[in-house]
Amino acid sequence: MTSQLEWSAHRMPQRFLNYERQKVTFWLAIVVLVAAIAFSVLNYFERQAILDSIETKQSILIQAQDARNSLRMAEAGARGFAISESPKDHARFQSGIATFTETFARLKKSSRDNPELISRLANLERLAEREIAISEKLAARDRPDQGSQLVAVSSQTMELFNRGIDDFLILARSIRQNQFDDLRNQRLVSGIALVLGALLSLGLISWLFMLREREFTRRRAVEDELRALNTGLEASVRERTLELERSRDLLDTIIESIPDPIYLKNADDEYRYVFVNEAAEQLFGLPREQAMGRIDHELFPREQANLCRREDRQIHNSGEIGFSPAREMITQQGPRDVESRKIPFQSADGQTLILGVLRDVTDHRRMERQLREMQRMDSLGRLTGGIAHDFNNLLAIIMGNLDLVREELDTSTETALMIDEALGATVRGAELVRRLLAFARKQHLEPVAVDLNEHIPEVLPLLERTLGENVTVQFKDGADLWLALIDPGQVDDALVNLAINARDSMLEGGLLTIETANANLDEDYAAQHVEVDPGEYVALMVSDTGSGMSSTTISRAFEPFFTTKEEGKGTGLGLSQVYGWVKQSGGHIKIYSELGHGTTIKLYLPRSGEKTAVTHELPDATRTSAKGEERVLVVEDNLNVRRTVVRQLHDLGYSTIEADDGQSALEMIRNGVSFDLLFTDIVMPGGMSGYELAEVATGLRPGLRVLLTSGYTELGQKAANPACWPLISKPYRKSELAIMIRTILDAPPRDRNA
Structure with a gap:
């Protein structure tokens, strides 16, 4: 194949010279033919101009005769009116003057391109004006005694005008005859040039055909040589084509699989869309066949389209990559928050294209807003829960002591009424704190x-x-x-x-x-x-x-x-x-x-996984004065709260022992201190919560009764089964505490894992 290519390269200069010779011959024939045709066309226009001039001269002859006749008619009318005073003669006079004026004006216009004719017409116009003036005097009859004299002058003037018209007509006919002679000469020259051009062109074309015949013979041999080369080249092209198709299919698959909208705009054609991928179709809400070929103003509202056009022009002019942060885009699917990146580049055919990559961040930004709202609400809940916990401890002290004081007073006293009002306010404050704990998600629930x-x-x-x-x-x-x-x-x-x-x-x-x-x-x-x-x-x-x-x-x-x-x-x-x-x-x-x-x-x-609903039973509200003689271990880190609880328990008849944290209480249990009920706060310092204390205590003493209390709880995080132990939320009334403790102590012992 290499030798064939070398031989073809050797023959190429000769074929190139033959081709150049044929090309020169062909164009020479074309030039000759075109020149002959051009000459004939120019000659035609010249003849046409001569014909137009001949027609103009003919009209000049006619108009000159008409002017003479109309002036004669005016003169005759004036004479007749001077003799007979006939209205008909006067009308002939007026009509002749009007006709002459109009005809002579046309005659001057027709003769304007010939100075000699214009000069003759100027003399004729002076004679005509003189004749018209004399005729008007005759028609006016102002000086009847001068009528004969005026008629003689009019005849003399009219004679001069007729001679002038005759001279003018002779000159016009002479010019027309010369133009007729020029026209015949032009026709002869044009015919000769056209025939010579055609004969020369035919000769050159015949020679060209002869050269082409020789070239055809040589070309058949070359084609046989190239056919063998084409067979190998076709195989190579097919292989490369398949490779390109595979690469293109891979690229198409990648582009269509990208979740971000991608598009191409032609910056040289009003920034029309020339390509959109599947993600762009979904964002625009239009099939790509409808989106491609359109401009932004046909897809989006005017304000948004103007903004896109300004960005495209800026990127087109600067040639730099452009990035736009997330902003609202109105699409067929509604408003969307979209980021965009635009990259200008030149295509293989020299067009300026803009590659755009969009990222729909609507869902992402909505989730960010929701997350920020969750974090804000959670932070607010933590703050609220912490405040509510401290308030519950304060309210527990106030409510417990007010209960104790109130029981010592007579109902009818003013002090008792004041204590009742303070207790009512404390109950309302406890309800307010309970609501705050509900918002903070730290209330005690029994689902x-x-x-x-x-x-x-x-x-x-x-x-x-x-x-x-x-x-x-x-x-x-x-x-x-x-x-x-x-x-x-x-x-x-x-x-x-x-x-x-x-x-x-x-x-x-x-x-x-x-x-x-x-x-x-x-x-x-x-x-x-x-x-x-x-x-x-x-x-x-x-x-x-x-x-x-x-x-x-x-x-x-x-x-x-x-x-x-x-x-x-x-x-x-x-x-x-x-x-x-x-x-x-x-x-x-x-x-x-x-x-x-x-x-x-x-x-x-x-949704619950249970098959049947659970009946919710409330504690027996009739046991408000329940008292006892059992011993209670009170575990509370807040000294004031602990004192209040101990006073309430003593007033109910119970004996107490105290601990200020879980470790101290656990030490008492391990040392064998006797008690019947563990009453412990949940949230305490020292690393052990009330849940953990109850867990260890019931392990050491199976069947031990437990009552939990707290200003707020986080049950789901603090114990595997926190509902196993009853809980009374702070603040609580003495009566509520009495019912809860008596209910727990009177119930049979049960396994915490039962």
Whole structure:
């Protein structure tokens, strides 16, 4: 193959010379032919110009005759009117003057390109003006005694005008005859040039065909030689083509698989889209066939399209890579937050293209906002929980001592009334702290399997009394409802809080609807709400027909102490308490509202794995004065709280021993100190919590009774089965403590693992 290529290279200069010779011959023939044709065309235009001039001269001859005749008619009319005073003669005079004026003007216009004719016409015009002036005097009859004299002058003037017209006509005919002679000469020259050009062109073309015939013979031999080369080249091209196709397919697969939208714009054609990948199709909401070939103004709103166009021009002019931080882009799918990176480059054919890579960060930014909101709420909850814990210790001291003092006083005394008011304020403060703990997710919960369809109807009478007659309450129970794993007492509080908020938004009354349903929150929903775990939930929905909420109000609705009510009409803790309870229960809460169209709050409560609901039993409230003689080990790190508890227990008849932390209490137990009940705080310093103390103590003394207390609890993190031990939350009344201790001591001992 190499030798064939070398031979072809050797023959190439000769073939190149032959080709150049043929090319020169061909173009020479074309030039000759074109020159002949061009000469003929120019000659044609010249003849046409001569013909136009001949026609003009012919019209000049006619107009000159018309001018003479019209002037004669004016003269005859003037004479006749001077003799007979006939209106008809006067009309002939006027008509002749008008016709002459118009005809002579056309004659001057037609003769303007010939100076000699114009000169003759100037003399004729003076004679005509003189004749017209004489005729007007005759027609006016101002001087009848001079009529004969005027007629003689008019005849003389008219004679001069006729001679001038005759001279003018002779000159015009002479010019026309010369032009006729030029026209015949032009036709002869044009014919000769065209024939000579055609003959020369035919000769050259014939010679060219002869050369082409020789070249054809040589070319057939060369084609046979090249055919063998083509066979090898085709195989090589096929291999390279397949390789390029494989590379292109791989590149297409990679580009289409990239989750980020990618596009190409032609900067030289109004920045039209020439390529979009599948991700860009989804973002634009258009098939690529519809997107490609369009400009931004055909896909996006004007303001957004103008911004894209400015960026493209800046990148095009600078030639530098451009990056735009996340901003809102209006697409066929709605507003999206998009980052963009644009890279200008030159294509193989010299066009300037802009490669754009977009990143849809809408979901990412929404998740960031949700995460920040979760962190903010969590931080607020931690702060609230810590404050509430300290307040509960303070309230426990105040409430316990007020209870002790109150029992020593006569009911009718002024001091007793003051103590009752202080106790009432302390109870209200305890309720406020309880709500704060609910928001902080640190309240004591006892979740059990609850059938909401059976439980909610028991609460409806309370809601109806609370809401009043202006609000209608209806309950829609969902079919085949699953059991919810929740604290039933908290459900009642949540319904009351939601119902009161609904009532306050329906100033003129309305409808409150409570619904239950099974709900399955899938992966897509969980991806849009970072705090949600996908799975099965029991949905509890409370809807009203009130004024609704704005988006700003919704974003802050769960914050403690946030309220849109007038001062003194709400604490702003209702929704925050519900929020904290739902979150602590492992559920999810969502507000759907629109101004003027009401609000729906959906509570997604965790589904219970139990098959039957658990009946919730309350302690016997008749044992308010229960006392005892047993011995209680009180473990409390706060000295004032411990003193108050010891006073209450002594007043109830119990004896006590005290410890200020878990380690001290554990040392007493190991030393064999006798006692009947372990009453311990949960959160204590020293590295051992109340849960851990109870765990070790019951291990050392099986059957030991345990009662836990705390300002807040974190049950799920502190013990495997914290509900095994009863708990009384601070602050508590002396009567509540008496019932709880007596209930525990009177119950039969049980294995904590039972």
